[in-house]
Amino acid sequence: MNAPIQTPFHVNQSSRLSRISGWLSVAVVVVLATVPWWLGRGQVSVLMEFFYYLALAQLWNLLAGFSGIVSLGQQAFLGLGGYVLFFACTQMGLHPLVALLLAGLAGAVIALPSALAVFRLQGAYQAIGTWVIAEIFALIFLQVQVLGAGSGMSLPVSIARQVQIGSVRRDAVLYLIALLLGVLVMACSYALLRSRTGLALMAIRDNELSARTAGVNSQRIKLMVFVATSFGTALAGALIYLAKLRISPQAAFDINWTSYMMFIVIIGGIGTLEGPIVGTLVFFLLREYLSQLGGSYLILLGALAIVVMLFLPGGIWGTFATRLKVSLFPTQRWFIEDV
Amino acid sequence: MSIWIDSILQGILLGAIYALFAAGLSLVFGVMRLVNVAHGDFIVLAAFLALWLQKLFGFSTPFWTLLLLVPLMFVLGYVLQRAVINPALTENVLRPLLITFGLSIIVQNGLLQIFSADAQKLQGGSLEVVSFALPGGLALGAFPLLMLAISVAILGGLQSLMFHTRLGRALRATSDDIKTASLMGVRTPHLFSIASGLALATVAVAGVFSGIRASFIPTNGPDWLIFAFEAVIIGGLGSLWGTLAGGIILGVAQSIGAHFSPGWQLLTGHLVFLALLMLRPRGLFPRRTE
Secondary structure, eight states: OOOOOOOOEEEEOOOHHHHHHHHHHHHHHHHHHTGGGTSOHHHHHHHHHHHHHHHHHHHHHHHHTTSOOOOSOTHHHHHHHHHHHHHHHHTSOOOHHHHHHHHHHHHHHHHHHHHHHHTTOOHHHHHHHHHHHHHHHHHHHTTOGGGTGGGOEEOOHHHHHTTOBTTBOHHHHHHHHHHHHHHHHHHHHHHHHHSHHHHHHHHHHHOHHHHHHTTOOHHHHHHHHHHHHHHHHHHHHHHHHHHHOEEOHHHHTOTHHHHHHHHHHHHHOTTSSSHHHHHHHHHHHHHHHHGGGTHHHHHHHHHHHHHHHHHOTTHHHHHHHHHHTOOSSOOSOEEEEOO | OHHHHHHHHHHHHHHHHHHHHHHHHHHHHHHHOOOOTTHHHHHHHHHHHHHHHHHHHTOSSGGGGHHHHHHHHHHHHHHHIIIIIGGGOSSOTHHHHHHHHHHHHHHHHHHHHHHOSOOBOOOOGGGGTOEEEETTTEEEEHHHHHHHHHHHHHHHHHHHHHHHSHHHHHHHHHHHOHHHHHHTTOOHHHHHHHHHHHHHHHHHHHHHHHHHHSOBOGGGHHHHHHHHHHHHHHHOTTOHHHHHHHHHHHHHHHHHHHHHOGGGHHHHHHHHHHHHHHHOTTOSSOSSOO
């Protein structure tokens, strides 16, 4: 048997551009961390929302864009996180910042039994199944008297005050947590997708049967991603309601939470790490400049979703990146022959 | 004992509404695997249009509006499918999903702007209060019975359309294998648009009947949509009788749940849906095994 002719090769995972954008991102994050000391409260609060939306969208992207799990029920974990925070603060007397972590853990734990149902379904059935699970969560919390049942509950001022750390104001602390969450979700997704597991994950998304034939334990990896994203989504939900100070089942388990994540990710470019950043920017720019239009603003949002899907099927970043062959946070591998 | 019979009978009547909501969805979901999240909002749109048409022409009952509303909704379905959904129907299910999400928020907010958030109701007249007495102190309303009959007629009509006409054969062929069907000369863009037109024609009927049955607001769409999806999925992809069965199973489950506690009505329905899906991930009567 002839040995195959082997050209020496190596595999590249980064480019000069990706190294530059990596360092540039670090610099941007450092600047963003100082924002509460030189920007007004209103702007800091908008930026806080920006980062929790970015985190939520990137987590949905990890499911739908990289793992092939289309969830319409992320509000299940978001609402659960909010409620666990309220319960832990008012009934267990925990510090709100500790309660945030507990909320994340609760999301991860509850993700396990939910996964039993979610993973038995596929495609459209899976999407509707996750929505029904979220409705079940909402209907259960609607019955719990100690959490205010249908009318919801407020977080007492004394608990809200605990969020202040030393001389750092409450809104600054919340902003910094949102920034940390957004950055961690981005960084962890980047690290995960560049790892062996990330390669397996994308192989599953592209063709599950082939991936399994190649020895990938698809169910275990998907479960891992599902649990991790539920942790992050629940933590984000806890943060959102720690900032809002008032929670109700209708608001916390509203399917619009997932609709907005879906809008941001698909408009920006699904299956890319840059897409959700672009999508969140578009979403916030529209909101800041057009929300005074009231209902017409939402009609414009709907029209934009349709127009982008018709003319830029890969989303804004997706189409741009494919045309120009650029990637700021590359998750692919370049095969290079050494000649 | 008679309380249980009553729960089940009321559940069947409730299920008939869900089946009616689901008829059009079952058709488009079965033929093109389209997850149309705007379906519920179109039902609400039909109810508001009926309200407007009745005022405009001074009809004595909202049923007359169906003469205009059914063709109108058919055209709307055909045009929307042709203009915005067909170009995005690719392997990727997320593109059409986001487009229907866009349509959903346009319809919801458009209705809010035009009709405000006030609850509205269509007046069905004396039909709404007539009922038939049954032995054992039970009573069945004439209007719910009419809805059951309409629901059976629409789903039965669509079922025979799918299985006994040329159009239905082409639709089933496209559903099985779109590429081969196109090679055989089936004009899929036109066919999909016909399917969407038919779906919205059934939505016109669903809108008028649900508008007479209870009051409605512009944001009711998603509440109705989830029941419609549950009915379709319980029944199984591509089976219209299955959708009727799915709607009735959901209605009976909700009605029995409500019997224990009003707060349990929707919860029981969702739990039964999930349990059935655990046992039969393809629904009860899927058209074919994939």
